[in-house]
Amino acid sequence: MIRATRMGFLELSLSRSTAQKAELAKVQSQAVTGLAFQRASEAPVEMAAAQGLNSVALDQEVYVANASSAAGPLTTADEALARVSDVMVRARELSVAMAGSAATAEMRSIAAVEVRSLGEELLSLANTKYGDRYLFSGTSWNTEPFAADGTYSGSTDEPEARVAEDRYVRTAFDGSAVFDGDADVFAAINDLATALEADDTTAIGTALTDVDSASRAIVNVRGDIGLETLAAEDAGELAESLGVVYNERLSVLVTADPVETYTRMNELQSAYEATLQVIGSASSKSLLDYL
């Protein structure tokens, strides 16, 4: 039989109550902070997972903000090109009307004035700004891209904003590719005006073909920009959804379940108090009291 002594009992009680107190302090800390763990040593695997989730959740916030920033220039560029298309439609209407025999030299002269005006509007649209940024000057967005004669001074490089880990969208465009890529838009309008001024129906016919080509080129560019706008919107929406998912998972991982925490805290508190009661009652009585 093991000799049970008061000292042995107290030693065991001390060891047990110390362990209970440490566990109770840990759960109390969880209850106060609302966090399941505060240091990696408390849950190394969960902490690593939480840091990874926090990192990607923060990335999503940046992608949402970047997609939102990119939407402005993309939408403005699209609107500018829509108006360029309108200009080209009007130029086509004029060229069709003036190519026929019903038009007189005076009518063509008046039409030429309107086409010159359309050319000026086109130049203004090609020099569209978003804030202080020229949208069709590539990365040189502080330089006016097109001179009055259609000469391009912008950059052929295009700036890109990051909207996902491996997805960038353009936030300004190479104007030379937009207005002088598949077809020279300025030349088409200028040639039409010159042909109208010269009352040259053959040249008007040729200009019509060029205006058509230029219109198609603008439509194609608009299509590209439209797709890029959609891509930016999609990336932003996806990042927003992913951000919610990652933050929810992060919250589940790092938040101490209040019900579980309080239940556990009460359990531990009761057990600790019971241990103290046992120590107290065992210490209060001795054989010496009865002698």
Next chain:
Amino acid sequence: MGLLDSIQVGRRGLAAASAGIDVTAQNIANVGTTGYSRRKLVQTTTDPIQRRGLWMGTGVRAASASRATDRLLGVRLVASAGLASQATALHDTLATAEGQLGDTGTTTLSDANDAFWDSLSKLTTNPSDLTARSTTIHAAGDLAATISRIATGLSATMTSVEDGLTTRIEGANAKLAEIGSLNKAIGRSSDETGPADLLDRRDQLVRELGEEVGATVDLQADGQATVFIGGHAVVNGGAARSLTLGTASDGSPEISVGALHVTNDVGGELGGVLTAHATINGWIDELDTFTATFATELNAAHAAGFDASGAAGGELFSYDPASPATSITVASALEDPRLLAVAGAATAAPGDSDNLVAMLDLESSAIFSSSTRTASQALVDFSSGVGSDVAAAGGDADVLEAQLSDTEVQRDALASVDTDEEAIRLVEYQTAYKAAARVLSVGDEMLRTLLQTVGG
């Protein structure tokens, strides 16, 4: 047996009971004395004598006050105390160092790293914006400061361990010398009960030495203790050797006994803090390797670009190659945000973010841990690695403390004083004393009766 013999027997009984009360009193007085082993009175009958053809008993004598002890348990207790102290000191030191990495809610390495890369991402929307450039430079500065703060804090923990080593070794040496002296005194003593107090004191010192430096003990039959550190005898009989503190060729602390290096053999708290010192040094090495790779790669990428005026990029981070983590800062030239080299061409067009994109590519590049991990992953690995080290040390400490507690309970079961038990002994000896006194009283009355009869 004569009447006088009975009186002698009564006298001896009285003396034995009195000795029993003395031993019990000593036990009760030492109920709270650390390391005290309870005593038990050993009584033996005195030699019989022959009277009128009969062998008659002559009473009792207090032979000794035996000390409740167990050699194997004593040896195990010293070893167990050493292991528990070592694990606890290791855990406590590592946990203190882990605090340098910050709790949840403070800026951790991972947070600072995320903020840096996110600032680069944000800058892609407007690379020439000076406010956004300043934000990026600040984020780079915060990351460098976080790395440096953590590495400096870890170094400070190592320094505090080093500062405490001299005191620890001086304390251990004092105990080694005292154990040697006590061994001598125990060896000289011929009285069986005399050295009990010396043995208690010596055993308590050996146990404390076990806790402090992980000494182990071999208790000899003559009561002397041979004390070892890693198989090297540091106390043998009355001769005690000393531990000395030096510095190894790699700059780490080195413990020796004479010409013998015992750094890897010491245990207890000293062994625990030395292991913690080496572990923390490993953490700093890991952080240094990360920092050097991170700064080198980012600097190379930054240098490949052009700043706002079209000049080639300079350093993004500055550091001392001898201690990259503690010394890393953002290059001082970058106080001017225009010097951030985000452009890919010397024309440095305001929207040119080609080099920024090249730098951002490094975020997802596995350039750390032998080209297997990205920067974020490497930092998460580092933090969780530190956490795992601390958690493992904590787990070991819990197990070894529980084992020590079990051994202490066994030791208490054998050697501790129990007041109830002593109270019973007190009653027992008191009753024996009263009875022996009664024998004397009866003998005295009988003698008086005889004398009155004879004197008649």
